[in-house]
Amino acid sequence: xxxxxxxxxxxxxxxxxxxxxxxxxxxxxxxxxxxxxxxxxxxxxxxxxxxxxxxxxxxxxxxxxxxxxxxxxxxxxxxxxxxxxxxxxxx
Amino acid sequence: xxxxxxxxxxxxxxxxxxxxxxxxxxxxxxxxxxxxxxxxxxxxxxxxxxxxxxxxxxxxxxxxxxxxxxxxxxxxxxxxxxxxxxxxxxx
Amino acid sequence: xxxxxxxxxxxxxxxxxxxxxxxxxxxxxxxxxxxxxxxxxxxxxxxxxxxxxxxxxxxxxxxxxxxxxxxxxxxxxxxxxxxxxxxxxxx
Amino acid sequence: xxxxxxxxxxxxxxxxxxxxxxxxxxxxxxxxxxxxxxxxxxxxxxxxxxxxxxxxxxxxxxxxxxxxxxxxxxxxxxxxxxxxxxxxxxx
Amino acid sequence: xxxxxxxxxxxxxxxxxxxxxxxxxxxxxxxxxxxxxxxxxxxxxxxxxxxxxxxxxxxxxxxxxxxxxxxxxxxxxxxxxxxxxxxxxxx
Amino acid sequence: xxxxxxxxxxxxxxxxxxxxxxxxxxxxxxxxxxxxxxxxxxxxxxxxxxxxxxxxxxxxxxxxxxxxxxxxxxxxxxxxxxxxxxxxxxx
Amino acid sequence: xxxxxxxxxxxxxxxxxxxxxxxxxxxxxxxxxxxxxxxxxxxxxxxxxxxxxxxxxxxxxxxxxxxxxxxxxxxxxxxxxxxxxxxxxxx
Numbered sequence: 001x002x003x004x005x006x007x008x009x010x011x012x013x014x015x016x017x018x019x020x021x022x023x024x025x026x027x028x029x030x031x032x033x034x035x036x037x038x039x040x041x042x043x044x045x046x047x048x049x050x051x052x053x054x055x056x057x058x059x060x061x062x063x064x065x066x067x068x069x070x071x072x073x074x075x076x077x078x079x080x081x082x083x084x085x086x087x088x089x090x091x
Numbered sequence: 092x093x094x095x096x097x098x099x100x101x102x103x104x105x106x107x108x109x110x111x112x113x114x115x116x117x118x119x120x121x122x123x124x125x126x127x128x129x130x131x132x133x134x135x136x137x138x139x140x141x142x143x144x145x146x147x148x149x150x151x152x153x154x155x156x157x158x159x160x161x162x163x164x165x166x167x168x169x170x171x172x173x174x175x176x177x178x179x180x181x182x
Numbered sequence: 183x184x185x186x187x188x189x190x191x192x193x194x195x196x197x198x199x200x201x202x203x204x205x206x207x208x209x210x211x212x213x214x215x216x217x218x219x220x221x222x223x224x225x226x227x228x229x230x231x232x233x234x235x236x237x238x239x240x241x242x243x244x245x246x247x248x249x250x251x252x253x254x255x256x257x258x259x260x261x262x263x264x265x266x267x268x269x270x271x272x273x
Numbered sequence: 274x275x276x277x278x279x280x281x282x283x284x285x286x287x288x289x290x291x292x293x294x295x296x297x298x299x300x301x302x303x304x305x306x307x308x309x310x311x312x313x314x315x316x317x318x319x320x321x322x323x324x325x326x327x328x329x330x331x332x333x334x335x336x337x338x339x340x341x342x343x344x345x346x347x348x349x350x351x352x353x354x355x356x357x358x359x360x361x362x363x364x
Numbered sequence: 365x366x367x368x369x370x371x372x373x374x375x376x377x378x379x380x381x382x383x384x385x386x387x388x389x390x391x392x393x394x395x396x397x398x399x400x401x402x403x404x405x406x407x408x409x410x411x412x413x414x415x416x417x418x419x420x421x422x423x424x425x426x427x428x429x430x431x432x433x434x435x436x437x438x439x440x441x442x443x444x445x446x447x448x449x450x451x452x453x454x455x
Numbered sequence: 456x457x458x459x460x461x462x463x464x465x466x467x468x469x470x471x472x473x474x475x476x477x478x479x480x481x482x483x484x485x486x487x488x489x490x491x492x493x494x495x496x497x498x499x500x501x502x503x504x505x506x507x508x509x510x511x512x513x514x515x516x517x518x519x520x521x522x523x524x525x526x527x528x529x530x531x532x533x534x535x536x537x538x539x540x541x542x543x544x545x546x
Numbered sequence: 547x548x549x550x551x552x553x554x555x556x557x558x559x560x561x562x563x564x565x566x567x568x569x570x571x572x573x574x575x576x577x578x579x580x581x582x583x584x585x586x587x588x589x590x591x592x593x594x595x596x597x598x599x600x601x602x603x604x605x606x607x608x609x610x611x612x613x614x615x616x617x618x619x620x621x622x623x624x625x626x627x628x629x630x631x632x633x634x635x636x637x
Binding site: 102103105106171173174176177180 | 210212216221222223224228229255256257258259262263
């Protein structure tokens with residue numbers, strides 16, 4: 001009950017707090033996908049990520065979905081590009 | 092009458108309150124559809140969702156509309172992507 | 183005359199007040215059309231609608247324009263998607 | 274001279290005042306065109322229009338430009354869709 | 365020298381003042397071009413124009429660039445559509 | 456060291472000050488390129504430019520990249536169209 | 547632990563401070579990529595860059611990915627175009 005009460009008073013963005021220093025997935029407009037350790041965030045959903053990689057999904061010749069990664073290290077992602085953030089407990 | 096009076100003084104976003112801890116559907120720009128348990132929302136329509144799945148609709152070879160799901164767990168969805176939220180009593 | 187005077191001092195959005203609890207049509211960006219009972223609105227044109235259906239118009243094989251409906255129940259529509267709202271006295 | 278002085282102190286949107294209760298044309302993004310009696314406006318260029326029709330222009334088989342109308346009655350048009358408003362004295 | 369000093373303290377939009385009651389050209393997003401007498405402007409670059417014509421440029425069969433005009437009379441142009449305003453001394 | 460200290464306290468837009476009365480290049484959304492003498496700027500990156508020309512780049516039949524210019528004279532460019540400004544010391 | 551504490555109180559944009567006077571990579575909307583020495587930034591992610599080059603990636607006839615550079619010198623990049631900034635320690 002306590003938890004349920006609190007939940008109503010926490011803003012959606014506050015839920016990012018539990019993912020600080022954990023790996024999150026970020027789905028971005030124009031079909032971009034990033035994975036990195038969340039270092040910091042703000043109200044605009046600007047994100048500071050460490051050990052970030054950008055993930056590209058594609059179909060190989062047999063029709064299997066495959067992933068390629070580009071390592072980016074530390075990035076500051078501008079919040080207005082974000083569609084959703086997948087929190088640390090999920091994957 | 093009481094209800095009708097109140098209704099005029101509640102903002103559209105206030106109607107999300109009754110869906111807290113219930114399953115909602117969210118239609119998002121660029122043809123995305125999400126289903127999840129509403130944990131929290133704010134005035135920008137930022138949403139915190141638990142047990143979220145993204146739903147992809149497609150036609151199979153016989154022309155039937157089919158659904159595929161991708162399980163996402165807990166996400167924070169940025170409000171500016173939302174077209175509409177389908178409240179918990181609807182489906 | 184009284185009415186005309188008042189009209190100059192009412193904001194466009196104030197005209198939605200007379201459509202509360204009545205059926206309105208909402209034309210939305212990306213060619214979407216909704217019909218529902220207006221429960222509540224705010225200055226951003228966020229709308230709370232009950233008994234909503236999304237309307238899809240298409241041409242059948244004889245070239246006639248036909249309508250299909252998807253029932254959505256109660257929704258909160260984000261105002262920035264709206265092109266125009268067709269008020270209750272019109273159809 | 275008096276008029277010229279005043280003109281410099283009137284904002285562009287103030288010029289809509291003389292078109293209240295008169296027929297105006299509104300060119301909207303995504304190639305939409307509306308014609309209606311201006312009932313009310315605000316600083317965002319939100320417009321309340323009565324007796325509105327949406328105008329569709331197309332070329333017939335002989336290459337002549339033709340117009341079709343859809344009657345909408347009273348609408349509230351969201352200002353961010355507007356490209357320009359054609360004032361009442363013009364047509 | 366005086367002029368140069370002032371120039372540094374005038375905002376870009378202030379330069380529209382000298383074009384009041386003169387003919388200006390306005391290049392607008394989605395490849396639209398307007399020509400009209402500037403009646404009034406504000407900080408958003410909303411413009412009130414008199415004797416406005418919209419100009420369409422096209423190539424004729426010999427590859428020459430030609431212009432067609434549509435007379436619009438007085439319009440209020442919403443500033444967020446503007447790319448640039450070509451001031452009165454230029455053409 | 457002095458310079459380095461100052462640099463941290465100057466905003467990016469302040470660096471336009473040294474380009475006042477000098478020729479700058481402005482890259483604009485939708486692949487537009489302008490060159491002109493910077494007369495004035497503000498925090499939105501609205502720019503007043505004198506002796507402006509719009510530059511069109513194209514490939515000729517031999518595959519060489521060529522430039523064409525359209526002289527525009529003095530313009531006010533709306534800041535939200537700008538991608539970047541190339542300062543005066545660069546070219 | 548000290549570092550971890552601080553991290554939670556630094557905004558994402560504050561992490562750009564350590565990259566002042568260092569080379570960063572900036573990924574921009576519409577597939578543009580810039581590399582330059584960060585001279586200054588602000589809260590909108592407006593950036594002042596020195597020794598900037600724009601990088602174009604393409605596939606040559608053998609399918610290898612190649613890079614071409616255009617040297618731009620000092621630029622002011624408007625923050626709303628930025629997708630992410632790749633900080634100095636990464637490459």
